[in-house]
Amino acid sequence: MERIRRDFSTVTLVMIPVAIALNIAVGQLVVALKLPLYLDSIGTILVAVLAGPLAGLVTGVLANLIWTLTGLQPFAAAFAIVAGIIGLMAGLFAGWGWFRRVWLWLLGGVITGIVAALVSAPISAYLFGGVMGSGQDFLVAFFRATGASVIQATFGQGIVADPLDKLVSFLLVWLTLRALPSRFLQRFPRAENVAGRPE
Amino acid sequence: MIELDGVTFTYAGEATPALQQLDLRIGAGELWAVLGPTGAGKSTLCSLLAGFIPHFYRGSLRGKVRVAGIDVPGSSLGEMSEHVGSVFQNPFNQVTGARYTVREEIGFGLENLGVPRPAMLERIERSLALTGLSELAERSPYALSGGQQQRLAIASILALRPKLMILDEPTSQLDPAGTGQVFTLLRDLVSAGETTVVVAEQRLEWVARVADRCLVLQSGTKAAEGTPSDVLSSPEAEGWGLCESRFSRAARAAAAQGITPQRPQLPHTLDQAVEYFR
Amino acid sequence: MGLLLAVAFAVPWWACYLTLGLLVLPLAALGRLFGPLTRTLWKLVLPFAVPILLIQGFFWGEGEVLFTLGPLSFYRLGLIFAAASIGRIAMLGGCFLLLSMTTRIDMLMRALVERGLPNQALYLVVTTLQLVPRFEAQAHRIQDAQRARGLETEGSIARRARALVPLIGPLLLASLMDVEERALALEARGFSRRGPRTSLVTLRDTPLQRWLRLALWLLAATLILYRLVSWITR
Numbered sequence: 001m002e003r004i005r006r007d008f009s010t011v012t013l014v015m016i017p018v019a020i021a022l023n024i025a026v027g028q029l030v031v032a033l034k035l036p037l038y039l040d041s042i043g044t045i046l047v048a049v050l051a052g053p054l055a056g057l058v059t060g061v062l063a064n065l066i067w068t069l070t071g072l073q074p075f076a077a078a079f080a081i082v083a084g085i086i087g088l089m090a091g092l093f094a095g096w097g098w099f100r101r102v103w104l105w106l107l108g109g110v111i112t113g114i115v116a117a118l119v120s121a122p123i124s125a126y127l128f129g130g131v132m133g134s135g136q137d138f139l140v141a142f143f144r145a146t147g148a149s150v151i152q153a154t155f156g157q158g159i160v161a162d163p164l165d166k167l168v169s170f171l172l173v174w175l176t177l178r179a180l181p182s183r184f185l186q187r188f189p190r191a192e193n194v195a196g197r198p199e
Numbered sequence: 200m201i202e203l204d205g206v207t208f209t210y211a212g213e214a215t216p217a218l219q220q221l222d223l224r225i226g227a228g229e230l231w232a233v234l235g236p237t238g239a240g241k242s243t244l245c246s247l248l249a250g251f252i253p254h255f256y257r258g259s260l261r262g263k264v265r266v267a268g269i270d271v272p273g274s275s276l277g278e279m280s281e282h283v284g285s286v287f288q289n290p291f292n293q294v295t296g297a298r299y300t301v302r303e304e305i306g307f308g309l310e311n312l313g314v315p316r317p318a319m320l321e322r323i324e325r326s327l328a329l330t331g332l333s334e335l336a337e338r339s340p341y342a343l344s345g346g347q348q349q350r351l352a353i354a355s356i357l358a359l360r361p362k363l364m365i366l367d368e369p370t371s372q373l374d375p376a377g378t379g380q381v382f383t384l385l386r387d388l389v390s391a392g393e394t395t396v397v398v399a400e401q402r403l404e405w406v407a408r409v410a411d412r413c414l415v416l417q418s419g420t421k422a423a424e425g426t427p428s429d430v431l432s433s434p435e436a437e438g439w440g441l442c443e444s445r446f447s448r449a450a451r452a453a454a455a456q457g458i459t460p461q462r463p464q465l466p467h468t469l470d471q472a473v474e475y476f477r
Numbered sequence: 478m479g480l481l482l483a484v485a486f487a488v489p490w491w492a493c494y495l496t497l498g499l500l501v502l503p504l505a506a507l508g509r510l511f512g513p514l515t516r517t518l519w520k521l522v523l524p525f526a527v528p529i530l531l532i533q534g535f536f537w538g539e540g541e542v543l544f545t546l547g548p549l550s551f552y553r554l555g556l557i558f559a560a561a562s563i564g565r566i567a568m569l570g571g572c573f574l575l576l577s578m579t580t581r582i583d584m585l586m587r588a589l590v591e592r593g594l595p596n597q598a599l600y601l602v603v604t605t606l607q608l609v610p611r612f613e614a615q616a617h618r619i620q621d622a623q624r625a626r627g628l629e630t631e632g633s634i635a636r637r638a639r640a641l642v643p644l645i646g647p648l649l650l651a652s653l654m655d656v657e658e659r660a661l662a663l664e665a666r667g668f669s670r671r672g673p674r675t676s677l678v679t680l681r682d683t684p685l686q687r688w689l690r691l692a693l694w695l696l697a698a699t700l701i702l703y704r705l706v707s708w709i710t711r
Binding site: 249251255276277278280281284285286287288289291292293295296297298299302303306307308309310311312313314315316319320323341352355356359 | 581583599600603604605607608611655658659660661662663664665666667668669670671672673674675676677678679
C-alpha cells in the first residue's frame, strides 16, 4: 500500500498526462514517416519504468479511454485492456532489473508484443471483423485467403506487427532514459530501475 | 519574513554544495532580487525558500531555515503552499491543464486549500483585477500569450494570499513586452502591501528599476547584498558575473574615452542614464 | 464506457442498428447535433465498412455464394458477419460521439469525484484531454523544423527509420524534463495538501436525471445477464 502511494507521487500524476499526449504525438509522427510501426505506447512504457507496473497499467488504460473521448480514434477504448497490459508488463520487467541489461529489456519488448497480439486478436475479430481501417488490413486479407478463421487471421496480423513495434518502442525508451541526467532521474519514484539503487 | 542561518545544501549524488554557509534576513513588504550567473545557486535558494528543498529535492541540508514563521524542514509542501507561493520559468508548464478557463484556473489552488465558494469568487475577482486579466477571465489559459500566462501564474498564486512570493527567473521565456508586464506587476503588488517578493533574475535593467534590495550569489555563497544601485555600480560587479545593463556599459565606455566625468553611481535604467549623460 | 462495450458484445447485431436509429440519432436531433454527428460518424465508419465488406465477403470461403466476380466469390455468411461488425462499430461510434459532443468532461469527472473517485482522477483526465492537442501541434512543429534542416521524411524505409530518432528523441527528452516544473507548479497550488477541498463550479442534478440513470443501469445489467445465461446454456 505504501509502495503504491509512493509510486503515485505528484511527479507520476503529472507524468501520466504528458505520457499519454506523447503516445498520440509520437504515433502521428510515425504515421507521417509512413513506417510499418505504431509506437503509440512509448509514453506508457516510460511511466511503467519510472513509476512502476501499476502506474503503467493506469496510463495504458487511460490513454485508450482518452483517445476515444477526443474522437481521434473512437474505438481505442475497446483495446484499453491491451494497452494496460503493455504498461503492466513493462513495469514488471523493469522491476525485475531487466532495464539495466539491454538485451533482456529488448526481449521483454518482444514478449510484450506477443502478449499484446494474443489479447487484441479476439477483440478486433469480434468487434471489427479483424479490420482496423489501416495498411495492416492486407495482412488480415492474406491470412483469410490462406483459409484461416477470422480470429486466426487477426492474430496472424498482430503476431507479425506487434513484437517488432514493441521491440522498437522498448529500445527508444531505453535510449531516452539513458540520455537523461541521473540527477534528474532521482525525481521519479522508481529511479533505481534505470540507474541501480541510490546510495 | 525570511531567516537563514548558516545554511548549506548539497543535492543527492553531488559532491559540491549548491549553497554554502548562507545567512540572510529579508523583512516583510520588500522586493528582493537574487542575482548571479547560471549555477550560482539562485534556483536552489528559491527552492529552499519555497520548501521544495528538502520536501521535493533530495539532499543534505544543514543550518536554520525559517520562512513566514515556519520552520521549513519541519513542515510539509501542503502546509507551505498556504503561506509561500512560487512562480516558475516556463508559463506553459504552470497551466495545470485541469481547468478550462482563466477564472477556473485561478480557482484551482483555492479549491485545494478548501476555501469556501463565496470567498473563492471574491478572491478570484481581486486576483484578476490586480493582474489585469479581468477581461480574459472566460478564455482558455492555453489561448493566452506567454506574458499573459505568466501573469495568470502570478494571479493563481496571489489568490492564495501568500505572505511571500518566490519567482525563479519568471521572464526568461518572455519577450520584452511580457517582461515589462511582469516586473511592473511585481512592483505594484509590493508597493500595495499585498505580499513580499523574492525574484531570481538576469535582467539587471529591470532589477535596477523595481527592486528594493539585491542579493548576489556566486558559487553558492553570498558575494554582495545592498540596494540595486550600490550593487550594480560596484567595481566588482563584473567579477560577480553580472552582465551589465546597456546603460552602465555605455557609461563605462564613455568614461574610458574621457567623454564624461567618472561619477560614483553608474546609470542602470533609462531615467538614470538620461540624468547621467546630461 | 466499459459497460457500454460489454453491452456492444452482448446484444445481437441487429439491435445495434436499432439502438443507433431509435436512441442515438433522435437524441442527437434533440440536441441539434444531428448533422455534425451523422457526418462524423459516416467518416468514421466508412474506412472500416468497405474493407470489412470486401475481406469478409470474398474470403469467407464456405456456405451460399451470392455472386461471383472473376475468380472471387462473395459469400452470404461473410455479408452477415460484415453487417454485424459494421453495426457494432456504428453503434459504439455513435454513442461515444454523442457523449463527447454533449458533455463537458470536467463536469462529468467532477460528478464522479463527488461519488467517491479520487480527486487526482479529475486532474488526470482533464489535463490529458487538454495536453493532447498541444503535443500534436508540437509534433508538427518538430516535423517541419527537421524537414527544414534537410532530414529525410521521404525515401526508402531504412532512410525513414533513421529519421525516427532525431524526430522523436527531443520531444521525449524535453517532455520528461518539463515534468519536474509541472509537478512543482502543482505543489505550489496545494495539490498534495490533505484536508477538505471545495469546488468553484456547482453541478445540477434533477430527480428525472436520477431516475433515468437508474433505469439505464438496470437495462444494461439485464442485457448482459441475459447474454451470459444464454451463452452458458447453449
